[in-house]
Amino acid sequence: xxxxxxxxxxxxxxxxxxxxxxxxxxxxxxxxxxxxxxxxxxxxxxxxxxxxxxxxxxxxxxxxxxxxxxxxxxxxxxxxxxxxxxxxxxxxxxxxxxxxxxxxxxxxxxxxxxxxxxxxxxxxxxxxxxxxxxxxxxxxxxxxxxxxxxxxxxxxxxxxxxxxxxxxxxxxxxxxxxxxxxxxxxxxxxxxxxxxxxxxxxxxxxxxxxxxxxxxxxxxxxxxxxxxxxxxxxxxxxxxxxxxxxxxxxxxxxxxxxxxxxxxxxxxxxxxxxxxxxxxxxxxxxxxxxxxxxxxxxxxxxxxxxxxxxxxxxxxxxxxxxxxxxxxxxxxxxxxxxxxxxxxxxxxxxxxxxxxxxxxxxxxx
Numbered sequence: 001x002x003x004x005x006x007x008x009x010x011x012x013x014x015x016x017x018x019x020x021x022x023x024x025x026x027x028x029x030x031x032x033x034x035x036x037x038x039x040x041x042x043x044x045x046x047x048x049x050x051x052x053x054x055x056x057x058x059x060x061x062x063x064x065x066x067x068x069x070x071x072x073x074x075x076x077x078x079x080x081x082x083x084x085x086x087x088x089x090x091x092x093x094x095x096x097x098x099x100x101x102x103x104x105x106x107x108x109x110x111x112x113x114x115x116x117x118x119x120x121x122x123x124x125x126x127x128x129x130x131x132x133x134x135x136x137x138x139x140x141x142x143x144x145x146x147x148x149x150x151x152x153x154x155x156x157x158x159x160x161x162x163x164x165x166x167x168x169x170x171x172x173x174x175x176x177x178x179x180x181x182x183x184x185x186x187x188x189x190x191x192x193x194x195x196x197x198x199x200x201x202x203x204x205x206x207x208x209x210x211x212x213x214x215x216x217x218x219x220x221x222x223x224x225x226x227x228x229x230x231x232x233x234x235x236x237x238x239x240x241x242x243x244x245x246x247x248x249x250x251x252x253x254x255x256x257x258x259x260x261x262x263x264x265x266x267x268x269x270x271x272x273x274x275x276x277x278x279x280x281x282x283x284x285x286x287x288x289x290x291x292x293x294x295x296x297x298x299x300x301x302x303x304x305x306x307x308x309x310x311x312x313x314x315x316x317x318x319x320x321x322x323x324x325x326x327x328x329x330x331x332x333x334x335x336x337x338x339x340x341x342x343x344x345x346x347x348x349x350x351x352x353x354x355x356x357x358x359x360x361x362x363x364x365x
Contacts, residue, residue, distance in 0.1 A: 262323050
């Protein structure tokens with residue numbers, strides 16, 4: 001595969017964010033009502049629009065057998081159909097309107113790589129989460145092996161014809177890590193020349209798979225994800241499923257050594273079967289400029305319907321981290337050390353894949 005080309009992008013896209021203002025409604029105190037009047041009114045509950053969700057407490061909750069002068073206790077459950085019974089939707093609507101206002105006014109931040117944290121958290125992850133939780137039913141193991149702070153390089157196997165495994169790994173870290181960490185994926189140059197995909201990838205925190213970008217992210221303390229197999233892994237035939245391809249020349253190891261961050265091996269089971277690739281139309285792939293053009297049992301025979309992935313059951317396991325901070329700075333230039341560490345990471349991922357396959361009951365369950 002040809003060397004990755006750096007795709008230029010606008011470094012001036014980041015904007016200075018301003019603190020979000022929370023809007024609260026005021027509640028006035030009216031005249032004291034009689035018991036008959038208060039019985040006809042709705043019990044006092046949480047005020048719609050208050051982000052904190054505070055509840056109004058009766059002024060004399062201990063008197064009158066649990067019913068204050070203003071009516072029944074505010075802690076009594078409300079039945080369905082009563083206005084204001086659930087403030088969850090009020091908060092969601094208020095949050096959505098505030099989000100739209102910030103997007104329209106440009107009052108949000110992006111970093112130097114184009115990463116938009118707010119858009120990723122509130123929109124992109126929400127779109128991927130049903131696929132992650134309901135369709136592929138991803139099970140995550142070993143998430144505690146990703147450090148709670150500081151940089152880390154997550155190295156995973158790559159498969160599935162389309163790179164859904166990288167996206168599912170990103171959701172797994174985002175939704176399961178106790179420190180709420182975000183995974184910044186390194187992607188091939190093809191991603192950044194495709195319309196629409198290019199912009200979404202940048203917004204989601206992906207960046208070009210080159211040493212300079214990876215080192216800058218790691219030195220900033222980010223969790224970076226890389227899949228060294230590249231197109232060789234994602235485009236391999238179904239007959240070679242779960243057999244790791246070559247991990248390149250160990251560039252990811254050199255990057256981790258320079259940054260002094262641990263390498264976290266990651267094994268993904270389930271992605272190999274979503275698009276069983278039984279053929280490769282190489283001539284068509286060359287005409288379209290793709291590294292391969294997959295032929296599966298459903299694509300292209302069923303048209304767009306053939307692009308729907310099979311609902312396989314996934315497992316993502318993060319292995320024991322391999323430390324690199326104990327090596328001297330010149331270790332990044334030692335080819336033998338890079339070869340040994342690359343082989344160690346590859347063998348750990350392969351061994352875990354075999355173990356997970358033995359434990360798996362079925363491809364779909």
